[in-house]
Amino acid sequence: MTRHYPHTKRILVAVDCIIFGFDQNDLKLLLTKRSFEPEKGKWSLIGGFVQDDESLDDATKRVLYKLTGLKNIFMDEVKVFSEVDRDPMERTISVVYYALIKINKNLKLSRDYGAQWFSVDDLPVLIFDHNNMVDAAHEKLRWMARHQPIGFELLPKKFSIPQLRRLYEAIYDKELDKRNFSRKIIAMSMLEKLGEKDKSTSKKGAYLYRFDKRRYRELVNKGLNFEI
Amino acid sequence: MTRHYPHTKRILVAVDCIIFGFDQNDLKLLLTKRSFEPEKGKWSLIGGFVQDDESLDDATKRVLYKLTGLKNIFMDEVKVFSEVDRDPMERTISVVYYALIKINKNLKLSRDYGAQWFSVDDLPVLIFDHNNMVDAAHEKLRWMARHQPIGFELLPKKFSIPQLRRLYEAIYDKELDKRNFSRKIIAMSMLEKLGEKDKSTSKKGAYLYRFDKRRYRELVNKGLNFEI
DNA sequence: TCAAAAGTGTTGACCCTACACCCATGG
DNA sequence: CCATGGGTGTAGGGTCAACACTTTTGA
Numbered sequence: 439m440t441r442h443y444p445h446t447k448r449i450l451v452a453v454d455c456i457i458f459g460f461d462q463n464d465l466k467l468l469l470t471k472r473s474f475e476p477e478k479g480k481w482s483l484i485g486g487f488v489q490d491d492e493s494l495d496d497a498t499k500r501v502l503y504k505l506t507g508l509k510n511i512f513m514d515e516v517k518v519f520s521e522v523d524r525d526p527m528e529r530t531i532s533v534v535y536y537a538l539i540k541i542n543k544n545l546k547l548s549r550d551y552g553a554q555w556f557s558v559d560d561l562p563v564l565i566f567d568h569n570n571m572v573d574a575a576h577e578k579l580r581w582m583a584r585h586q587p588i589g590f591e592l593l594p595k596k597f598s599i600p601q602l603r604r605l606y607e608a609i610y611d612k613e614l615d616k617r618n619f620s621r622k623i624i625a626m627s628m629l630e631k632l633g634e635k636d637k638s639t640s641k642k643g644a645y646l647y648r649f650d651k652r653r654y655r656e657l658v659n660k661g662l663n664f665e666i
Numbered sequence: 667m668t669r670h671y672p673h674t675k676r677i678l679v680a681v682d683c684i685i686f687g688f689d690q691n692d693l694k695l696l697l698t699k700r701s702f703e704p705e706k707g708k709w710s711l712i713g714g715f716v717q718d719d720e721s722l723d724d725a726t727k728r729v730l731y732k733l734t735g736l737k738n739i740f741m742d743e744v745k746v747f748s749e750v751d752r753d754p755m756e757r758t759i760s761v762v763y764y765a766l767i768k769i770n771k772n773l774k775l776s777r778d779y780g781a782q783w784f785s786v787d788d789l790p791v792l793i794f795d796h797n798n799m800v801d802a803a804h805e806k807l808r809w810m811a812r813h814q815p816i817g818f819e820l821l822p823k824k825f826s827i828p829q830l831r832r833l834y835e836a837i838y839d840k841e842l843d844k845r846n847f848s849r850k851i852i853a854m855s856m857l858e859k860l861g862e863k864d865k866s867t868s869k870k871g872a873y874l875y876r877f878d879k880r881r882y883r884e885l886v887n888k889g890l891n892f893e894i
Numbered sequence: 895t896c897a898a899a900a901g902t903g904t905t906g907a908c909c910c911t912a913c914a915c916c917c918a919t920g921g
Numbered sequence: 922c923c924a925t926g927g928g929t930g931t932a933g934g935g936t937c938a939a940c941a942c943t944t945t946t947g948a
Contacts, residue, residue, distance in 0.1 A: 441703070443756055447718045448676050451759060475669070490675045490757065494748040515745055518761055520722040528670055529718065531679060533746055600927070617929070618911065640926040641919040828900070845902070846938065868899040870945040 450530040453498045454485035454568065455513070456575035457506075459541040460592040462639075464557045465608040466541070467572065469564070470505070471552035476527050477565040483572070484551060485532065498535045505548050506539060512591040513537040514582065516575045524567050536575040538591035559611070583609050587628065587664055590649040598636045598644035599623065606666060626664070628654040678758040681726045682713035682796065683741070684803035685734075687769040688820040690867075692785045693836040694769070695800065697792070698733070699780035704755050705793040711800070712779060713760065726763045733776050734767060740819040741765040742810065744803050752795050764803040766819035787839070811837050815856065815892055818877040826864045826872035827851065834894060854892070856882040 457468040472482040484505050488497040494515070502511050513535050520531040539545070547553050556562070558576060563569065583589050589605055590597075599620045607614055623629065630650045635643030658664070685696040700710040712733050716725040722743070730739050741763050748759040767773070775781050784790070786804060791797065811817050817833055818825075827848045835842055851857065858878045863871030886892070 441755055443678060443715065443758070446678070446715060449679050449716065449718075450671060450674070451677050451679065487671065487674060488677065488748070488759075490677075491750060493750060494746055494759070517743055518722055518746060520716070522719060522721060530671070531716075531722070598927090615911075615913085616927085617913085620928080621930095622910090637919090641921080642917070642925080642927050643919080644927060826900090843938075843940090844900085845940085848901080849903095850937090865947090868945085869947045870898085870900050872900060 447529065450528060451488040451494075452485050452530050452532040453488060453494055453501060454483040454519075454532050454534050454571055455498060455501060456483060456516075456534065456536040456572055457502070458536060458538050458558075458575075458579060458592065459555060460605050460608060461541050461555070463604055463608065465605075466555040466557055467561075468505070468547075468553050469556055469562070470554075472565060473551065480565045481562045482565045483568045484553070494533050494535075498537070502537055505551055505553060507546055507548070508539060511537050511539055512588060514578070514588075516571070516578050519567055519571060521567070532571075534571045534575060536579055538588060540592065540594055542594060580609055584666055585664060587649065587654055589666075596632060596634070596636075596646040596648055598639075598646055600639070600644050601636070602647075622666070626657070626662070628657060675757065678753075678756060679716040679722075680713050680758050680760040681716060681722055681729060682711040682747075682760050682762050682799055683726060683729060684711060684744075684762065684764040684800055685730070686764060686766050686786075686803075686807060686820065687783060688833050688836060689769050689783070691832055691836065693833075694783040694785055695789075696733070696775075696781050697784055697790070698782075700793060701779065708793045709790045710793045711796045712781070722761050722763075726765070730765055733779055733781060735774055735776070736767060739765050739767055740816060742806070742816075744799070744806050747795055747799060749795070760799075762799045762803060764807055766816060768820065768822055770822060808837055812894055813892060815877065815882060817894075824860060824862070824864075824874040824876055826867075826874055828867070828872050829864070830875075850894070854885070854890070856885060 459466045459468065468484065469481045470484045472478055472480050484501055486497060486501045488494060492500065498513055499509070499511070502513065503509060516534040516536055518531055518533050522529065524530070541555070561569070561572065564572070583606065589602065589609070592605060593601060600616070602623065603614055603616060603619045606619070628650055629647040632646045632648060634646045636646050637643040687694045687696065696712065697709045698712045700706055700708050712729055714725060714729045716722060720728065726741055727737070727739070730741065731737060744762040744764055746759055746761050750757065752758070769783070789797070789800065792800070811834070817830065817837070820833060821829060828844065830851065831842055831844060831847045834847070856878055857875040860874045860876060862874045864874050865871040
């Protein structure tokens with residue numbers, strides 16, 4: 439015997455991803471050319487319908503993997519967009535995620551989606567309510583970056599303090615005092631200083647650091663609360 | 667011509683609400699006896715399926731109204747629960763909201779749901795993943811109450827500082843220094859002091875205040891950031 | 895008159911901000 | 922040798938936490 443809840447018209451469930459990356463000085467996000475109707479050919483977020491056998495997290499991982507070839511991407515739910523007419527073709531609710539990835543030469547984007555990086559403050563018009571999704575995701579990113587150590591997800595494993603500062607300046611769209619910033623971040627003692635220097639942005643070179651996740655967790659257990 | 671996206675098995679979309687209330691000293695939440703299969707008769711969150719013609723917010727408002735008779739309840743999305751087998755009957759994803767209401771003698775709960783208030787730290791076992799939903803909602807409430815002035819939604823329009831403090835003590839499950847607390851909250855100057863006193867909890871009586879939303883917005887525009 | 899809750903002030907520690915100069919080095 | 926970005930120290934103000942006693946009044 440198969441039992442069912444009472445019938446309602448079908449509601450499709452989708453996920454859409456705001457994929458952030460950081461490229462030296464700019465916070466960017468990845469947009470794709472929509473490959474199917476409606477609005478085929480327009481700029482849109484990457485997304486997909488949730489399948490029978492997957493949770494929303496699974497669906498998001500699948501979508502991200504197909505585009506970037508990466509697994510274990512940092513991702514976080516933002517909110518659900520569910521206005522009745524948001525998709526003109528059929529009733530679809532969409533759960534928005536943001537994801538953080540490291541832009542570097544190893545990153546090989548699938549050619550299938552016509553994906554392109556855009557600076558967050560110079561975006562094209564997107565389909566449906568996708569611009570609103572971006573706004574919501576950006577706001578959540580700012581909030582989370584301030585209170586959780588997620589900024590490191592956007593940087594290479596080894597990074598310099600000035601690089602980290604530029605990242606936060608890009609996220610907050612605000613200049614930060616370099617002395618205060620480095621004092622604060624070092625005082626949290628969750629960074630491991632490496633011997634090497636990064637000379638790509640200056641002649642003197644800047645010391646490289648690594649985020650020490652284990653140490654961070656210890657500190658949190660001792661009552662540290664991260665805030666930048 | 668009707669166009670459709672490719673077919674997938676139907677996924678039902680539901681909302682579930684964690685309704686918080688504050689009763690003098692305790693943070694409570696409202697549970698109902700489930701009235702349909704599966705798990706009929708067990709304690710559960712109040713919820714409902716999203717209908718064709720409503721957004722998630724609409725659905726949540728409808729569910730809250732049917733139970734409490736109230737409109738304009740404060741509510742906020744927490745996250746989506748979407749594990750494939752979370753509902754044994756049929757694939758259902760559920761969007762969790764928390765809502766804040768004022769418990770008082772005007773509150774007339776519908777008799778249809780067998781609803782009952784429970785102290786947040788003395789809850790029964792709930793159906794499905796509802797206990798996890800409560801945990802997620804409670805965490806979000808703590809977070810939000812610290813950073814946004816939502817605590818007032820749980821108190822009567824007129825309230826005393828000690829009452830407000832007891833509320834925050836209940837939310838954080840932590841004692842707060844009454845001198846520091848009242849200094850801090852008054853310094854934010856978003857409360858309007860009224861002439862009257864509340865004598866229900868002491869012989870001396872405590873001055874009543876009102877939250878001044880307009881003033882609060884002004885302060886935020888001037889760069890205040892609320893934090894308790 | 896006493897019990898019970900409300901109200902109030904001070905101090906020291908810490909943290910945050912603002913600010914300017916020297917260092918290292920590749921070109 | 923000089924232009925460029927990296928690195929560092931200090932002082933003042935503000936904020937926060939810790940702490941105890943007086944006030945009011947109903948019972």
